Amino acid sequence: MKPLLNRRRLLAGAAGGAGGLLAVSALTGCGVVVGADDSPVPAAQPDPLEPVLAAELTLLASYDAAIAKFPAVAGKLKAVRADHAAHVQAMRARLDPRRAAQMPASVAAEAAGATSAAAIAALAKGERAQAERAGKACLTAEGERSALLASLAACESSHLVVVG
Numbered sequence: 001m002k003p004l005l006n007r008r009r010l011l012a013g014a015a016g017g018a019g020g021l022l023a024v025s026a027l028t029g030c031g032v033v034v035g036a037d038d039s040p041v042p043a044a045q046p047d048p049l050e051p052v053l054a055a056e057l058t059l060l061a062s063y064d065a066a067i068a069k070f071p072a073v074a075g076k077l078k079a080v081r082a083d084h085a086a087h088v089q090a091m092r093a094r095l096d097p098r099r100a101a102q103m104p105a106s107v108a109a110e111a112a113g114a115t116s117a118a119a120i121a122a123l124a125k126g127e128r129a130q131a132e133r134a135g136k137a138c139l140t141a142e143g144e145r146s147a148l149l150a151s152l153a154a155c156e157s158s159h160l161v162v163v164g
Contacts, residue, residue, distance in 0.1 A: 047099060048141040052134050052149060053091040057107045059126045060084040065109035066123060070116040077123070080159050087152055094148065123163045131156035 063081040067074045092100050113119035131153045138149035 047095055048137045048145055048149065049091045049095055050099070050103065052130075052137050052152065053088065053095070053103060054107075055130055055133055056084060056087050056091065056152075057104065058110065059123075059130055060088060061107045062110040062112070062123060062126055065112040066116075066119040068109075069112040070119055073116045073120065076162060080123075080162050083155060083159065087155070090148060090152075094145065120163050124160055127156050127159045127163060131160075 060081065063077055063084060067077050067081060092103070095103070110122075113122050134149045134153035134156060138146045138153060141149055
């Protein structure tokens, strides 16, 4: 008995399907845009990582300001700050290089607050907001981006144990 699907049939079907998708894409104007260097550039739809990355940069700057202003709590905050730096790297690595180049390398430091308690309260508020932002974004993102955003949301939530 012959198998219903062999490698040639699978490849022929995939090639036909891809051709059909390209034809539909060409007719409807959907899909990717070819850049000057002929590599695909995402269409006008923004990358779901971009707003989360922008907020992550702001949160990272807030940690830097609090650490600089309140050395007594710096030890408590440095590990969380390192997590945020890793989050920034992970998101930048997954953005299209041209889009990543348009994102700022850093942002101006946020005011740390008048007291260390006020600074920590502001950081906790930022953590909650970032966890919510990443969590909402993961619901609409696809594939690897969804998994990354879910992981970031969980990590931001865990930071509340430290900055509480």
